[in-house]
Amino acid sequence: MHSDTQSPACYTRTHDRDNQEILSRNINNIIDSIPSTRRCTRLQTTAYLLGAHKELPEVTGEEVNCIRAVQLCYSSEAQASYTEERPEQPQAFEKVEFRIPLNTMDKDKSTMYVDNFYAESDHPLDILDSTRAAMNLSKKYEHLGWRLSTARRMDPPHRLLTSQDITSTFKAVRAEQVSGRKKKKVVIEIVNTMSVPKGKQIKSQAGIVxxxxxxxxxxxxxxxxxxxxxxxxxxxxxxxxxxxxxxxxxxxxxxxxxxxxxxxxxxxxxxxxxxxxxxxxxxxxxxxxxxxxxxxxxxxxxxxxxxxxxxxxxxxHVHLSSAINNTWASNDAHSVQQLESQGPMAAPQPLKRTFALYMESDEESDDEEPPKDIDDVITTIHSRYPAMDFPRYGDMLKERSILYLPTAAHFGSRFYVEKVGMSEGAAVTFHTRVCEAHMKEERARAWRKAKGKQKA
Structure with a gap:
């Protein structure tokens, strides 16, 4: 048995649908009665968004162009305001070339270079660790330096140990890039100030040794x-x-x-x-x-x-034979008799013992050149490396009795750092040049000695 009356829920849905249809008809009547096309379009759009109208208003090509022009205008204004609020920082993201030497601690391998690129936004400690790793050095290695590719070869390197040193490298690069009329390419060259000297090749008459x-x-x-x-x-x-x-x-x-x-x-x-x-x-x-x-x-x-x-x-050892003794005795018999008359202690003894004649070697002979003075050594090195100012160490060297080239060649670079007060780079340069000059003098002395034997 079915009831003729509807349930409350069905009645409510039916009532809402009827009200919506009535509202839609009323809105359509209002839209049709508005003479202005723009107002009619706006009202129809609003009704569509509110769900009171089923269709959007018809838009002509001219209206589409106007809408696009308005959107473009608003987007350009938004982009301009965004740029003003957040200025660009191109330098912080521009990468700089670091030229890193390899095999600096291996005397049997030649030095090679690899180029790594880092930006100022990179963490300084990451740059340091990456550089040491590329050079096969420990993280605690403290003898690194840097110089710009535009600097002179004789200029001493700057220290590269802390994050502040990394910041200084980028500042120096930026300043050097804009120092001229045109922006130029500047490279940061890494230097190992305590690298192992390589076996240099020198020419001789017999070949290359x-x-x-x-x-x-x-x-x-x-x-x-x-x-x-x-x-x-x-x-x-x-x-x-x-x-x-x-x-x-x-x-x-x-x-x-x-x-x-x-x-x-x-x-x-x-x-x-x-x-x-x-x-x-x-x-x-x-x-x-x-x-x-x-x-x-x-x-x-x-x-x-x-x-x-x-x-x-x-x-x-000069041995005098008995025959020589007899000859000496016969020639000077009268003198011997006079000496014997004066007493047994006054008479000369026969030359039966060996006399040792101590003679100086070739390097101490009169015709040998004296060793080079330390002032001359410093002057020669300073003429080639004037930026290191080696003459200022002259008094300290003399205080330690380092007065000649052979004495200076005896000590290592660590001695000149700890006792004389040289920097690591200056000590390595001074020690290398002193050893080269000393070996050159030794070869010249050996050559003169060999020539003397040939003439004899």
């Missing part, structure tokens, strides 16, 4: 450590070097000079035995001469400064 002063540094340090003598220490920081023949009991100490140390280190480098115990003398012609004359190289020579080249004492 390596400079020894740059090759057997490790071997020389080992020889110095093994032969450093605590019994004959001269005091202060000066070291004395001795060799003791351990195969003989109570063997004396034979003093070792700087030239001996260098020849010993060269022998270890040639035999590829850098960690030798240095218990026996090297089997080379140089040390054969020392073996023959080691008896005369007593501890008295230890009073000399160990940084000088101590020359071996050459013994020329």
């Amino acid at each position: 390596s400079d020894p002063s740059l090759l057997y540094v490790k071997e020389l340090e080992n020889v110095k450590r093994r032969l450093c003598c605590a019994e004959h220490q001269l005091g202060g920081s000066e070291n004395t070097f001795c060799w003791v023949d351990v195969s003989q009991p109570d063997a004396p100490h034979y003093p070792i000079c700087t030239q001996d140390l260098q020849e010993w280190a060269k022998h270890l480098y040639d035999t590829r035995d850098p960690d030798s115990t240095c218990a026996t003398l090297p089997n080379t012609p140089y040390f054969d001469d020392i073996r023959k004359t080691c008896q005369a190289r007593t501890a008295s020579s230890l009073q000399r400064i160990p940084t000088e080249l101590i020359s071996p004492i050459i013994h020329n």
Whole structure:
């Protein structure tokens, strides 16, 4: 049995639909009665948005163009206001080229370069870590520097250690780029101020050979450590070097000079035995001469400064035969009789003992050039590297008795940093040039000695 009456929900939906139809008819009547097309379009659009009208108003091509023009005008104004509120910062995102050297700690590999690009917005510590990683250095390495590609080669590098140093590099690049009429390309060159010297190649009459002063540094340090003598220490920081023949009991100490140390280190480098115990003398012609004359190289020579080249004492034993003695006696018999009449102590004894004539070596002879003065050395280096101002270290070097080139070549770059007060870059440059000059003089001395033997 169906009831003729509807449920309340159905009645409500029917009533709402009737009201909506009535409202739509009324709105349509109002829209049709409005004479203005613009007002009619606006009202019809509003009714559509409110759900009281089923269709949007018809829009002509002219009205579409007007709407687009209005939208373009509003969008340009919005873009202009956004630009004023947030100005552009192109420099913070513009990348700068960093030229990084490779193999700076390997003397057997040539130095190569790789270009990395960083922006000022990058974190400074990330740039430092990335640079050290590319150079195969530890994160705690503190001997890096930088210079601009437009700087002179002789200018000392700037420090590269902290984030502030990274900021300074970018500021220097920006300033250099706009320093001229046109913007130029500027590269930041990274420098390792404590890099290992490479084995330089020099030309000679026999061909191309390596400079020894740059090759057997490790071997020389080992020889110095093994032969450093605590019994004959001269005091202060000066070291004395001795060799003791351990195969003989109570063997004396034979003093070792700087030239001996260098020849010993060269022998270890040639035999590829850098960690030798240095218990026996090297089997080379140089040390054969020392073996023959080691008896005369007593501890008295230890009073000399160990940084000088101590020359071996050459013994020329002159034996006078009995025939010579008889001849001398027959010629001077009258004189002998007079001396014998004065007493037995006044008479000359026959020449039966050996006389040792101590002669100086070639490097101390009268025709040999004296060692170069330290002032001349500093002047020569300063003429090539004027920005490092080496003359200011002259007084400090003289206070430590570094007065000649052979003495200066004895010390390493760490000594000049800690004792003389040079910067790392200046110490490396000074040590390298001093060693080169010293080896050049040694080669010239050996050449003069060889020429003298040929003439003889």
